[in-house]
Amino acid sequence: xxxxxxxxxxxxxxxxxxxxxxxxxxxxxxxxxxxxxxxxxxxxxxxxxxxxxxxxxxxxxxxxxxxxxxxxxxxxxxxxxxxxxxxxxxxxxxxxxxxxxxxxxxxxxxxxxxxxxxxxxxxxxxxxxxxxxxxxxxxxxxxxxxxxxxxxxxxxxxxxxxxxxxxxxxxxxxxxxxxxxxxxxxxxxxxxxxxxxxxxxxxxxxxxxxxxxxxxxxxxxxxxxxxxxxxxxxxxxxxxxxxxxxxxxxxxxxxxxxxxxxxxxxxxxxxxxxxxxxxxxxxxxxxxxxxxxxxxxxxxxxxxxxxxxxxxxxxxxxxxxxxxxxxxxxxxxxxxxxxxxxxxxxxxxxx
Numbered sequence: 056x057x058x059x060x061x062x063x064x065x066x067x068x069x070x071x072x073x074x075x076x077x078x079x080x081x082x083x084x085x086x087x088x089x090x091x092x093x094x095x096x097x098x099x100x101x102x103x104x105x106x107x108x109x110x111x112x113x114x115x116x117x118x119x120x121x122x123x124x125x126x127x128x129x130x131x132x133x134x135x136x137x138x139x140x141x142x143x144x145x146x147x148x149x150x151x152x153x154x155x156x157x158x159x160x161x162x163x164x165x166x167x168x169x170x171x172x173x174x175x176x177x178x179x180x181x182x183x184x185x186x187x188x189x190x191x192x193x194x195x196x197x198x199x200x201x202x203x204x205x206x207x208x209x210x211x212x213x214x215x216x217x218x219x220x221x222x223x224x225x226x227x228x229x230x231x232x233x234x235x236x237x238x239x240x241x242x243x244x245x246x247x248x249x250x251x252x253x254x255x256x257x258x259x260x261x262x263x264x265x266x267x268x269x270x271x272x273x274x275x276x277x278x279x280x281x282x283x284x285x286x287x288x289x290x291x292x293x294x295x296x297x298x299x300x301x302x303x304x305x306x307x308x309x310x311x312x313x314x315x316x317x318x319x320x321x322x323x324x325x326x327x328x329x330x331x332x333x334x335x336x337x338x339x340x341x342x343x344x345x346x347x348x349x350x351x352x353x354x355x356x357x358x359x360x361x362x363x364x365x366x367x368x369x370x371x372x373x374x375x376x377x378x379x380x381x382x383x384x385x386x387x388x389x390x391x392x393x394x395x396x397x398x399x400x401x402x403x404x405x406x
Contacts, residue, residue: 076104077184078166078248082156083123083174084113089288090122096178098130102185108134109163110174111156114141119174135163149294150306151260157267158259161250169248171241171267172285179205180284187245190225190278190404197227198247198275199268201239204287217283219243225280225404230272234314235324236397239277240264242285246271261313265328269314278404300335301346305359307332312356326383327390333358337384340365340376 079097083090097108108130112120120138127134139156141147157171168188172178180186187200203220219239221228228237241264249271250257257270290296298306311329315322326333333356339346340362352360358380365376 074105074167075107075165076102076188077106077168077170077245078160078164079106079108079184080157080160080164080169080171081108081110081174082113082153082160082171083110083115083119084152085115085117085119086174087115087117087119087122089175089177090119090126093172093174093177094126097172098126098133099181100178100184101181102188104185104188106133106184107165109160110134110136111160112136112138113152113156114139116143137163150263154262155259158257158262161255161257161262164248164251166248167251168245170245173242173288175288175290176242177286177288178284179286180282183284184245186280186282186284187278190280191245191247194227194278194404196275197278198230198249198271199244200278200280201244202280202285203283204240204243204285205283206289207286208289208291210291218287220281221279222398222401223281225278226401227404228277228279228401230276231321231324232397232400233272233277234269234318234321235327236394238265239268239279240285240287241267242287244268247275249274256317258313258316261309263310265310266313266317269317273318279401280404301339304332304335305355308336308355308359312354330387330390333380334384334387336362337380342366 081093081097086093094108094110100106110123110126112123120136123136127136137159139152139159160171161169168191170184170187187202190200191197201219203217206216206218208215221237221239244267246267255270258266262270295303307329311325311332314325314328318325336343336358343363344366352363361376361379365373368376
């Protein structure tokens with residue numbers, strides 16, 4: 056229900072005393088120096104409802120876990136700390152580890168709404184959760200509410216800026232338009248927790264930023280508000296920024312393959328979203344041998360395997376390859392033109 060008192064110009068959604076309205080899930084790995092800033096901003100949220108915080112530690116060895124336990128002791132009625140085991144001698148794929156961590160937290164979430172945030176990022180608005188809950192309470196047809204984020208480069212403050220700006224006013228975006236053309240960082244997205252009463256079919260090894268949204272927007276549209284309410288910390292040598300162009304394209308093709316399984320009814324939108332990864336493999340088909348890859352191809356779309364075979368194959372294979380991929384790859388001009396009119400499909404929101 057909507058409570059008609061106001062904080063500023065904001066309507067307040069009020070829950071039953073025993074109901075947990077929001078679960079905030081925070082992933083940590085060797086981020087002890089960020090724990091205070093991150094959790095302070097979460098526990099200082101101003102709300103008219105109960106919320107819980109789940110901290111998922113990925114086997115830290117720098118004291119992060121112990122720091123989290125201290126916060127759990129301080130907020131024993133709100134805070135849960137989970138830890139994943141980690142073998143110090145084993146090399147892990149970061150995406151798989153953080154996906155396992157997020158999935159584990161989601162399985163333990165009791166909130167009607169859920170939000171994920173990385174341990175080195177932090178909320179910048181005391182009313183972030185309240186604003187997003189209010190809007191989703193008033194719009195049951197929507198399953199997510201997002202906003203732009205402030206970008207903070209820890210090692211180069213001159214790069215600091217904004218990302219994920221979509222519109223200057225609140226709007227509702229259809230799930231197909233969002234999934235084809237837009238991106239909002241997971242830190243900024245509050246989701247209706249549809250998995251409270253649905254059996255999930257989540258791939259716990261690939262539950263990363265983009266795919267998190269994919270699993271939820273399958274069930275509804277998205278609200279966008281222009282308020283910046285999260286700081287997203289960027290670090291030059293982060294696990295993503297250390298990847299080369301080949302590795303990033305490979306991850307995005309993996310996302311394409313997985314998203315088709317999650318939202319098969321939006322197969323075209325999946326392709327549009329991942330088009331530039333397809334284009335990368337097509338453009339580099341003649342020199343793929345320069346990019347060393349020792350894994351299997353099963354989890355990727357066929358364009359990865361087909362492109363690897365291109366340079367060493369005969370003329371008949373190359374003709375077959377061009378016939379198969381020429382039209383999809385050159386569909387890019389249509390994609391670019393259609394992206395320019397996407398704003399026509401936004402529905403203005405009066406709040």
